[in-house]
Amino acid sequence: MTTILLLNIKQLADHLGRSRGYVTAMKRAGYRMHYGTKTTLDHALKWLEENPEFRTTDHIRSHTSAICD
Numbered sequence: 001m002t003t004i005l006l007l008n009i010k011q012l013a014d015h016l017g018r019s020r021g022y023v024t025a026m027k028r029a030g031y032r033m034h035y036g037t038k039t040t041l042d043h044a045l046k047w048l049e050e051n052p053e054f055r056t057t058d059h060i061r062s063h064t065s066a067i068c069d
Helices: 009-016 020-028 041-050 063-068
Strands: none
Touching: 009 020, 009 041, 020 041
């Protein structure tokens, strides 16, 4: 029987060696958490492979712009 390790944003960030902000930027760029608020490392790595042009700077809102929205 295969066990699937489901990860929340913080856990995914830790597995990727990135910050939570990086994963949030992925979501803003179109990444979907496949199990509600959780996903797998394989799904995330596949998405990153399919989106080689992804950059966090294109998808992170500043604190000021978030307040003004």
